[in-house]
Amino acid sequence: MTEPVLDVRGLTKSFGGLVASRNISLGLRPGEVHALIGPNGAGKSTLIKQIAGNLRPDSGRVHFDGRDVSDLSTAARARMGMGRTFQISSLAMEYTVLQNAVLGALGHRGDIFRFFNRAMRDSDLLEAAESALEQVGLEEFRSLRTSDLSHGQRRQLEIAVALTLSPKAFLMDEPMAGLGAEGSQRLVGFLDGLRHRAPILLIEHDMDAVFSLADRISVLVYGEIIASGSVEEIRSNADVRAAYLGEEAS
Amino acid sequence: MTRETVLNAGLMTLLLVVPLAAWTFDEPFLITLATRAVIFAIAGIGLNLALGFGGLVSFGHAAFFGLGGYAMGILAHHAQTYTALATWPVAIEGTKSMPVIWLMAIGAGALAALVIGALSLRTKGVYFIMITLAFGQMLYYFAISWSAYGGEDGLSIYVRNGFPGLNTMDPIQFFAICYALLLIVLLSVNRVAQSSFGMMLRAARQSEDRVQAVGQAPFRLYLTAFTISGAITGLAGALFADLNRFVSPTMLSWQTSGEIMIFVILGGVGRVFGPVAGAALFILLEHSLGGSSEYWHIYLGAILLGVVLFARGGLYGFLAGREQADD
Amino acid sequence: MSWILLAEQTLNGLQFGVMLFLMAAGLTLIFGVMGLINLAHGSLYMIGAFAAAGTAAATGSFLLALAASLAAAAIAGVVIEVTVIRRLYDRDHLDQVLATFALILILSEGTRWIFGSFPLFLEVPDYLSGTVTLPLGVEYSRYRLSLIVVGLLVALGLFWMIARTRVGIRIRAGENDREMIGALGVDISRLYTLVFALGAALAGLAGALIGAIQSVQVGMGEPVLILAFVVIVIGGIGSIKGAFIGALLIGLTDTLGRFLLPKLFSLFLEPSAASSVGASLASMSIYILMAGVLLVRPRGLFGGT
Ligand SMILES: Nc1ncnc2c1ncn2[C@@H]1O[C@H](COP(=O)(O)OP(=O)(O)O)[C@@H](O)[C@H]1O
Numbered sequence A: 001m002t003e004p005v006l007d008v009r010g011l012t013k014s015f016g017g018l019v020a021s022r023n024i025s026l027g028l029r030p031g032e033v034h035a036l037i038g039p040n041g042a043g044k045s046t047l048i049k050q051i052a053g054n055l056r057p058d059s060g061r062v063h064f065d066g067r068d069v070s071d072l073s074t075a076a077r078a079r080m081g082m083g084r085t086f087q088i089s090s091l092a093m094e095y096t097v098l099q100n101a102v103l104g105a106l107g108h109r110g111d112i113f114r115f116f117n118r119a120m121r122d123s124d125l126l127e128a129a130e131s132a133l134e135q136v137g138l139e140e141f142r143s144l145r146t147s148d149l150s151h152g153q154r155r156q157l158e159i160a161v162a163l164t165l166s167p168k169a170f171l172m173d174e175p176m177a178g179l180g181a182e183g184s185q186r187l188v189g190f191l192d193g194l195r196h197r198a199p200i201l202l203i204e205h206d207m208d209a210v211f212s213l214a215d216r217i218s219v220l221v222y223g224e225i226i227a228s229g230s231v232e233e234i235r236s237n238a239d240v241r242a243a244y245l246g247e248e249a250s
Numbered sequence B: 001m002t003r004e005t006v007l008n009a010g011l012m013t014l015l016l017v018v019p020l021a022a023w024t025f026d027e028p029f030l031i032t033l034a035t036r037a038v039i040f041a042i043a044g045i046g047l048n049l050a051l052g053f054g055g056l057v058s059f060g061h062a063a064f065f066g067l068g069g070y071a072m073g074i075l076a077h078h079a080q081t082y083t084a085l086a087t088w089p090v091a092i093e094g095t096k097s098m099p100v101i102w103l104m105a106i107g108a109g110a111l112a113a114l115v116i117g118a119l120s121l122r123t124k125g126v127y128f129i130m131i132t133l134a135f136g137q138m139l140y141y142f143a144i145s146w147s148a149y150g151g152e153d154g155l156s157i158y159v160r161n162g163f164p165g166l167n168t169m170d171p172i173q174f175f176a177i178c179y180a181l182l183l184i185v186l187l188s189v190n191r192v193a194q195s196s197f198g199m200m201l202r203a204a205r206q207s208e209d210r211v212q213a214v215g216q217a218p219f220r221l222y223l224t225a226f227t228i229s230g231a232i233t234g235l236a237g238a239l240f241a242d243l244n245r246f247v248s249p250t251m252l253s254w255q256t257s258g259e260i261m262i263f264v265i266l267g268g269v270g271r272v273f274g275p276v277a278g279a280a281l282f283i284l285l286e287h288s289l290g291g292s293s294e295y296w297h298i299y300l301g302a303i304l305l306g307v308v309l310f311a312r313g314g315l316y317g318f319l320a321g322r323e324q325a326d327d
Numbered sequence C: 001m002s003w004i005l006l007a008e009q010t011l012n013g014l015q016f017g018v019m020l021f022l023m024a025a026g027l028t029l030i031f032g033v034m035g036l037i038n039l040a041h042g043s044l045y046m047i048g049a050f051a052a053a054g055t056a057a058a059t060g061s062f063l064l065a066l067a068a069s070l071a072a073a074a075i076a077g078v079v080i081e082v083t084v085i086r087r088l089y090d091r092d093h094l095d096q097v098l099a100t101f102a103l104i105l106i107l108s109e110g111t112r113w114i115f116g117s118f119p120l121f122l123e124v125p126d127y128l129s130g131t132v133t134l135p136l137g138v139e140y141s142r143y144r145l146s147l148i149v150v151g152l153l154v155a156l157g158l159f160w161m162i163a164r165t166r167v168g169i170r171i172r173a174g175e176n177d178r179e180m181i182g183a184l185g186v187d188i189s190r191l192y193t194l195v196f197a198l199g200a201a202l203a204g205l206a207g208a209l210i211g212a213i214q215s216v217q218v219g220m221g222e223p224v225l226i227l228a229f230v231v232i233v234i235g236g237i238g239s240i241k242g243a244f245i246g247a248l249l250i251g252l253t254d255t256l257g258r259f260l261l262p263k264l265f266s267l268f269l270e271p272s273a274a275s276s277v278g279a280s281l282a283s284m285s286i287y288i289l290m291a292g293v294l295l296v297r298p299r300g301l302f303g304g305t
C-alpha cells in the first residue's frame, strides 16, 4: 500500500467549551481526492487551519511527506508542498491577477531578499505564473486588479497561485463556492486531472462535485468524523443520511 | 507616461526650481525652507517603507530621526571639542565629515530599528502602534536625562559639517547635497518597491495569509523593512540636525513621530513619491499659515482630519488616482 | 536610606498609579468596546484640568472645580464622539491614530487660544492641604492621600458598574460581540457615546486632580497619555483589571526607580555619575518593564491569546 502524503493523527482542538475538532485522524494518498463534507460550523475550516499550521491543535500530530510537521510554521509547511486555497479568498487584492500568480512563483522559488531586481520582469517567474493562469483559464484577465474579479474568479486565482507552488498536496476549502453551475462543472473537470499531479483534500458543499470527484469521503459533524469511506459507502450510510444528507436535501 | 509619472517629475522639478530661483534672487530663507522639505521628504520616505509598503503603523519613527540627529551631534561635538568619543575597547574620534556622519546615522537608525522592530513586531495592530510610540518616548526621556550630551538643552555645533569640495555653509550647496540624497533614496526605494522583496512585502500588508501560503514568513519581511526604514529616517535626522546645526530631544519627541506620519499621509500612503509631496505641502502650509496665524496647528489639524475622513489617498490619490499596477 | 522616605515614595508611586488608572481605564474601555485607539484622550485630561482651574478661579470652590472637570470633559467627549470619532469605528487603526492626532492639534491649540500660553494653577483647598501622620510615623501629604482614596473608590465603582449594572453588562456584551449586542436591540450608537463620555469624564477628573499638584497647561495630557498606553499594553488592551494592575505597576516602577536607582548606582559609582546614570535608567525603566512583559506575553498580562 502506498504511503499517505498527508497523515493526520488524533487532532483535537477546542475553543473554550466548543470542541471544534475531536480526535480527528485522516490520510491523503497519492492520486486521490479525499473529500471532507459536513454542515456549516462542523469544524472543516478549523481542521484545515490546523493541518496548514495557522492554528495550533491542543493535541495530535500532522505528518506530511514523511515528516512530522506539527511544530513547523505555516510558511515552512507551504514550502514543503502544502498548496492551500482559502474559503475566504486571501489574495493580494490591490495586485493584478498576474501579480498574484507571480507572487506564488516567487514564494516558491524563495529568493525574496533581493532588493534591486524587477520581479515583474523576471521571465522565469512570469512563465510559471502565466502557465498557472492559463491552466485555470484566467489568462485573459491577467491585467485586472484582483479586487475587480468576481468571487468565482478569485477562487480560480487561488488555485492558480497554489499551482505555482508545485505542491505535493492540495488543501482546498470550498473552491466551488460562488462559481455557478457551469463554472463548477469546469472546475470538477480540472480537479479531476489535477489529482494525478498531487492529491487533493477537498472541502466542498457541492454534493454533485463531491460525488463525482472523490475517491474517499469523510463526514465531519460537530468536530467529529462520523463516517469515512467510498462514495457508495457514504451514500448508503444511515448515520450520514440522518446527520447530514437529510438536512441538505438538495 | 502615467499621470503619476508626470506628477513625480513636476514635483521634483518644482522642488529644484524654487530654491534655484531663490538663489538667483538672493532669498536664502526660501532655500532653507526647500531644504527642510527635502529632508522631511527623506524621513517620510523612510517611514513610508514600513507604513505604506509593509502596513506597519509605526508611531515611533522620531526615535530613528532623533538618533540620526544625535549621531551627527555627538560626532561633531567631539570633533569640535577635540575629545575622543570612546577610548575603549577601540579609540573613536569625533568627525566633521558628512559622509562618515551619514554612515553612522544610517547605522544607528538601522540598529535601533532592528532592536525595536524585533521586540515590537511580536505584536500586532494597536499594540504595535503603542509600543513603537513608547520606545520613541523611552529614547526621548533618555536623551533628556543624559546630561553628557546636553540633556534637555541639546547640542549645538558651530559650523556645519564638511563635504569634500563643497562649502556646506552656503545654503544652495547644502540644498544640493540634500536634494541629491533625496534622489538617491527615491530611486532606490522605487526599485525596492518593485523588487522581489518589495513585492512580497506589499503582499504581506494586503494578506499575511497569502504570504504564508506561498511559503514565506511575514515577520522577516517586516523586520527587514522596518530596519531599512529606520536607516533612511536616521539619515534624514542627521541632515536635519546639520541644517539647524543643532540637535535636541525634540527631534525624538512623539510630536515629531506624528509629523513624519503627516508627511506620508498628506502625500499618499504607499506611493513612492507621496512623502515628497506631503513634506512639500507641510512646509508650504506651515509657512503660509504659520506666517498669518500663530495657531497654525489648528489648521494643520483640520486639514489632516479632512484628509483622513474624506480624502484617504492624500495628494497623490487626489491628483493621480489609484495606484497603477506595474506590469 | 530612610525607611520613612521609602514609604513616602511608595505612596507617591501608588498615587501616581491610581491617577494613571483613571486615564488608562477610559482608554482601555474605549478600545475594548469600540475598537478605537484614541490619542485625544490626553486632550480630555487637559480639558478637565483647565475647566477645574477656570472654575476654581471663578468660584473658589474645589468641589465645584472637580464637578466642572467631569462635566466639561464629558461634554467635550460627547461632542468629539458625535462629530468625529463615530466616523472612525470601522476605519483601520492608522486612520484612527491620524484623526485623533489631528484632534490633539486642534484641541491643544484651541485651548491655547482661549486660555493663553501661561500655565494656570489650581490651589489645593485648605481642608486637604498639609500632612497627615500615618502609622509608623510616616508623614504624608493629605492631598496625595486623598488622591489615592478617590482613585481607589473610582476604581471600585468602575468594577462594580461593569460587573453589576445594566450598562456594564452591555459594555461586556459589546466587547465580546458587536453584532450580538445590536441584535439584543441595544442602541449601539448611544452606548458608544456613553462609554466615550464616561472615559472622557474619568480623564478629565484625573486632569483636575493632578492639576492641583502640577501646573495646568497645554500639552500636559500627552505625557500622561503615553504612560497610559504603556499601562494598557502591559495590562492587556481591553482589560480593566489589567489597566488597574498595569497602572500600579507603572506608577510604582517609575517613582521608585527614580528614587532607588541613583542610590543603587552610588554603591559602585562616583556620586555625579551615579545620579546621572541612575536618572537615565530610571527614565527608561517603565519602557524596559513593558518590553519585558511583551517578550513573555505579547498581548499583555490580561489580554486574551
Ligand atoms: N478562532 C475561533 N474562536 C472561537 N471559535 C471558533 C474559531 N474558529 C472557529 N470557531 C468555531 O468553530 C466551529 C467550526 O468552525 P469552522 O471550522 O469554520 O466550520 P466549517 O468550516 O465546518 O463551516 C464554529 O462553531 C466556529 O464558530
Ligand SMILES: [Mg+2]
Pocket: A044, A045, A046, A087
Ligand atoms: Mg468553513
